[in-house]
Amino acid sequence: MDATTWSGRLDPSLLDASLPTPLYHQIYLVLRENIRSGAISSESTFPGEQEMAKMFNVSRITVKRALNDLASDGLVSRHRGRGTIVAGGSTIPMVKGSFDTLIESLHIMGLETELELLDVTDVPVDDSVAQHLGVEPGTQVQRAIRRRKLQNEPFSHLVTYVPMEIAKRYSIKDLASTPMLTLLERAGHPALEAEQWITAVSADPLVSAALGVSVGSPLLKIERVMRGAKGEPVQVIHGHYRPDRFQYHVKTHRRRAPVSGGGPATWRDES
């Protein structure tokens, strides 16, 4: 086996034909993920279209379309007679979020990224947000929709809900120019505690349009509740992040040496 040729170890019989997603797009997704994760190293050459067609058990033209889509994304380059080559040096800027140093992380974000204020409206909260904010469903709160960019490329879509009594202590102008955490501090409700839930979701049309991704493509979703000195909720954030531009990074270490074969030990975050 040639070291510069990717030896696809993909099980062919696993594409699902009973799906609304066309085959060529499924193949596109698989290959893109393999490229992004580094499982297919850059500068390496794919097997030919014919061979890949056999691998996936589809027609050659189906593979071709997937590869062409990758090429139009700039992830691979294709040349007659030479083959399809994984584009090297894909220096996509990547934002790294971190739990260890949440605030530093947010501050660095604030410095290195641009924030866009898309909308500010007072809305009645739905059940989920109401529960987190500790108010009755339907209560009016201030909803701000913001978008964060890195080098002019959007990577996160943020919907924040702030109780009216806190929100009325700053202006919409402030919102556009000042970090929200600072505004909350000034309003007398500094965020002291954060609780987060992290999942993955399909991009819905609203968010996908804002982030420039396809509807249904995977996004990292983070729901965050910020609480003040008395444990009172001061802010709820629903954040959606492009996984190709944003990644959460966590480093933990064990608190005490493990006992061989023993019970659970505890870990804590690095400082």
Next chain:
Amino acid sequence: MDATTWSGRLDPSLLDASLPTPLYHQIYLVLRENIRSGAISSESTFPGEQEMAKMFNVSRITVKRALNDLASDGLVSRHRGRGTIVAGGSTIPMVKGSFDTLIESLHIMGLETELELLDVTDVPVDDSVAQHLGVEPGTQVQRAIRRRKLQNEPFSHLVTYVPMEIAKRYSIKDLASTPMLTLLERAGHPALEAEQWITAVSADPLVSAALGVSVGSPLLKIERVMRGAKGEPVQVIHGHYRPDRFQYHVKTHRRRAPVSGGGPATWRDES
């Protein structure tokens, strides 16, 4: 407005027709996400098909198909003359991962969930894993593919890579019965440090088959490098998690009181 009727605040003009994803599926995804996140409370009634068709600016039959798909997932119930009602009490068991108490979390998982050993093979590592393990690409390592279930429903797909010199200190039989962290301890390389990267990815055919989800559906992906006493990598895990059955939960608090308008403060995890 009736309290039991969901007042859809969905922007109609945002469905993207220039995509491989059909309209009915985009609508399905949007509604499903709204139900799952709690934005549409359970027991509430949707507006009629006709009205929703206007909302999304599509034909009634397109909305119908989305709603039928939701119904066949058991998320809503539909009755002639009555309408479409969000199914209540969706007691889907959910596993909660946590960074704060990584090991406890893993131990609880080990107790409350079932682990399946799907495959153990010695394979040459790809570039990405090689880098994390600090070995040359192509070096042989032990790869174990495992699947974790909660109440017989799979929720995670785990691929672990262990250097051969560590792997040969335990048997495959051990692997099937004993937690991996315990095996590593016994092998003289207890995991003392963990580094994780969290993103979202589309399910590729291999993982989707193992987890029982559609190809292309969103999954939470966690890459974890475990290191020993001297910082030597002892294990690399590539984990894929079903977002409807697994969620990461993090609670952090600020280390010191913030200075109003001041510089960055630090946070750390709750203990």
Next chain:
DNA sequence: CAATCTGGACTTATTGTTATACCATTCTAT
């Protein structure tokens, strides 16, 4: 320079999506 690899372009059968029109059931106001 010829054989053979590579990807590209064209045509076509099939499938899937979406819309229009009409039917069945349930609820509600009379």
Next chain:
DNA sequence: ATAGAATGGTATAACAATAAGTCCAGATTG
């Protein structure tokens, strides 16, 4: 009770997209 107006369900048809077969063009390699 009963009529009307909700609701969702079914049938048909136009249209678009997918995926396969076949032939063509450029590059590489001996």
